[in-house]
Amino acid sequence: MPARSPYLPYLLIAPSILFLAVFFLWPFAQTVVMAFTVDGQTSTGNFARMAADLNFWPAMGNTFALVIVVVPLQVALALTMAVMIQKMTTGRDIVLWIWTIPLGISDLAAGLAWLAILSNNGYFNTVLFHLGIISGPTGWLSYETPLTLFFAVVVAEVWRATALVFVILVAGLQLIPKEYAEAAEVFGASPWQRFRHVTLPLLKPSLQSALILRTVLAFEVFAVAYALGGRNIPILVGEAYTWMNANQNTGVAAAYAGVVLLVSLASTIVWLRVIRVRREHLP
Amino acid sequence: MADIQIDRIVKAFGTVVALEEVRLDVPDGEFLALLGPSGCGKTTLLRIIAGLETQTSGRVRIGGRDVSDLPPRRRALAMVFQNYAVFPHMTVAENIGFGLRMRGDDAATVRAAVGRAAELLKMTPYLDRYPSKLSGGQRQRVAVARALAVEPAVLLMDEPLSNLDALLRLEMRAELKAVLREAGTTTLYVTHDQTEAMGLADRIAVMEKGRIVQIDRPAALYRHPRTRFVGGFVGTPPMNFIPVVAAGGRAMIGPLAVQAPVRDGPVLMGVRAEDLDLTDDDGAAPLMVRVTEPMGSHLLVTGEAAGVTVRAMAPADADLPAGRPVGFRPRPERVVWMDPESGQALEMRA
Numbered sequence: 001m002p003a004r005s006p007y008l009p010y011l012l013i014a015p016s017i018l019f020l021a022v023f024f025l026w027p028f029a030q031t032v033v034m035a036f037t038v039d040g041q042t043s044t045g046n047f048a049r050m051a052a053d054l055n056f057w058p059a060m061g062n063t064f065a066l067v068i069v070v071v072p073l074q075v076a077l078a079l080t081m082a083v084m085i086q087k088m089t090t091g092r093d094i095v096l097w098i099w100t101i102p103l104g105i106s107d108l109a110a111g112l113a114w115l116a117i118l119s120n121n122g123y124f125n126t127v128l129f130h131l132g133i134i135s136g137p138t139g140w141l142s143y144e145t146p147l148t149l150f151f152a153v154v155v156a157e158v159w160r161a162t163a164l165v166f167v168i169l170v171a172g173l174q175l176i177p178k179e180y181a182e183a184a185e186v187f188g189a190s191p192w193q194r195f196r197h198v199t200l201p202l203l204k205p206s207l208q209s210a211l212i213l214r215t216v217l218a219f220e221v222f223a224v225a226y227a228l229g230g231r232n233i234p235i236l237v238g239e240a241y242t243w244m245n246a247n248q249n250t251g252v253a254a255a256y257a258g259v260v261l262l263v264s265l266a267s268t269i270v271w272l273r274v275i276r277v278r279r280e281h282l283p
Numbered sequence: 284m285a286d287i288q289i290d291r292i293v294k295a296f297g298t299v300v301a302l303e304e305v306r307l308d309v310p311d312g313e314f315l316a317l318l319g320p321s322g323c324g325k326t327t328l329l330r331i332i333a334g335l336e337t338q339t340s341g342r343v344r345i346g347g348r349d350v351s352d353l354p355p356r357r358r359a360l361a362m363v364f365q366n367y368a369v370f371p372h373m374t375v376a377e378n379i380g381f382g383l384r385m386r387g388d389d390a391a392t393v394r395a396a397v398g399r400a401a402e403l404l405k406m407t408p409y410l411d412r413y414p415s416k417l418s419g420g421q422r423q424r425v426a427v428a429r430a431l432a433v434e435p436a437v438l439l440m441d442e443p444l445s446n447l448d449a450l451l452r453l454e455m456r457a458e459l460k461a462v463l464r465e466a467g468t469t470t471l472y473v474t475h476d477q478t479e480a481m482g483l484a485d486r487i488a489v490m491e492k493g494r495i496v497q498i499d500r501p502a503a504l505y506r507h508p509r510t511r512f513v514g515g516f517v518g519t520p521p522m523n524f525i526p527v528v529a530a531g532g533r534a535m536i537g538p539l540a541v542q543a544p545v546r547d548g549p550v551l552m553g554v555r556a557e558d559l560d561l562t563d564d565d566g567a568a569p570l571m572v573r574v575t576e577p578m579g580s581h582l583l584v585t586g587e588a589a590g591v592t593v594r595a596m597a598p599a600d601a602d603l604p605a606g607r608p609v610g611f612r613p614r615p616e617r618v619v620w621m622d623p624e625s626g627q628a629l630e631m632r633a
Binding site for chain 1: 335354361362364366368370
């Protein structure tokens with residue numbers, strides 16, 4: 001074999017570095033510059049304007065509320081589903097396939113599908129009407145019904161993105177050697193004790209990855225909320241979109257993007273601290 | 284403290300029968316080894332006793348109690364796994380105390396039992412360590428301590444030493460024997476290593492293809508294998524099987540006449556390497572030496588006689604180069620006779 005050049009590894013990762021630089025780092029730097037520029041002058045004016053905007057605090061509140069409700073719900077659901085599927089012997093693959101279908105659907109398409117279900121004349125109301133629960137078209141998604149709109153977004157998000165957490169946890173569960181569960185079983189652990197004292201601690205790394213990924217993505221929630229409620233439910237990324245397109249103000253849009261970035265970073269740090277993964281405590 | 288009764292256990296995986304009506308009684312306090320090659324069903328049998336696998340039919344009784352349909356945690360037993368299965372996220376002390384904590388013993392009781400078990404297995408200095416900081420041998424000590432801490436009625440061990448290197452295995456073997464004798468726990472020990480089984484067990488059950496072919500004390504098993512398989516599997520080197528044909532109650536190997544167990548027909552003479560006396564006298568059976576291996580204490584001679592490979596032992600300083608013809612005489616009282624068709628031992632006719 002010919003001697004390897006010491007430059008080879010750098011050469012091999014160069015394309016991906018170049019790709020990241022052109023399509024990620026450069027736009028990122030530009031966004032930061034845009035956020036701090038007003039009429040060609042360096043300024044914090046965009047942030048002041050953003051904070052003073054009528055929709056800013058509702059958007060902040062809604063986004064946080066969505067994250068706080070959706071993420072724990074998804075993790076609890078995904079964990080239950082993942083543990084259930086571990087116990088299956090026949091038909092496991094089919095259930096796995098069905099449960100991960102939402103992964104392959106774009107978030108806007110998912111939002112539109114739920115819109116078809118939950119709109120005034122949608123499937124949900126048709127069913128309610130036939131059951132005699134409602135007497136005619138009823139709005140769930142208007143600005144007059146913020147609570148039902150909020151929960152419509154929660155339901156759609158849970159349906160759409162739980163599969164992501166689910167696949168990470170299934171992969172994580174499969175990494176845990178089955179001897180640990182067997183040892184726990186032999187030494188008297190009940191199914192719940194086995195889950196609590198053996199499975200859950202050994203699943204920490206996957207749980208941490210899933211929580212970080214899901215929380216960051218939840219702060220970026222947009223298409224589903226936009227499809228279901230438009231601006232009736234203001235959210236951070238939605239506001240950035242509005243400032244960019246409707247208001248043609250890239251500066252304030254960039255300021256919103258900056259806020260989303262900071263919030264995502266902060267949440268990542270929180271999860272790294274809350275769920276401490278110690279490599280030497282893993283198999 | 285309890286005995287184990289295994290009553291006609293059958294295990295089938297689809298059409299493959301892993302265990303065929305296995306019966307086995309292990310009296311209270313006995314150390315019994317389940318010995319056999321891989322795939323013989325010994326681990327499946329152990330896992331059925333533990334409750335980790337469900338039998339197709341048959342019953343398991345521990346201390347007179349039918350546990351066949353109980354989950355593992357209700358069977359009052361403990362197990363040591365081949366790859367230890369020591370929990371990586373718990374300290375040594377937490378691992379040893381796991382079984383006691385699960386059944387809800389109070390902290391003081393757990394601490395006392397952990398202390399005793401750790402002392403017994405010499406793990407006291409490591410109680411606060413995590414398993415990743417332990418060697419393989421130490422992890423296995425933790426696994427044994429965890430099993431003994433719950434003072435189980437029955438202890439099951441599944442090839443517990445096979446992941447250790449040779450020297451450590453020898454050391455652990457002796458220690459395990461001492462510790463378990465002291466504890467007096469009924470122990471079922473699965474292994475494919477016949478030296479381990481011989482060294483540790485009160486009795487050995489040899490398994491072949493889903494059946495127990497012989498249960499005996501180690502010495503008896505070695506001296507009187509009931510089948511050709513047992514003779515070949517137990518002991519190193521394996522027992523020699525020399526095909527001879529009896530005529531008028533006598534069989535000839537070259538010029539050597541031996542008394543046969545049947546009047547006429549083919550029989551197999553089973554004889555251990557150390558029970559063949561090598562000699563140069565003319566009346567002995569001829570052996571063509573192919574290889575000699577100095578083993579330190581003796582010389583292992585591999586040669587050919589009557590068309591089969593025959594191994595014999597010679598003094599360490601014997602002069603036996605390859606290609607030299609030599610003669611051998613089996614010690615008649617050490618010979619076992621087998622039916623060449625069935626591989627079953629034959630009784631010597633008086």
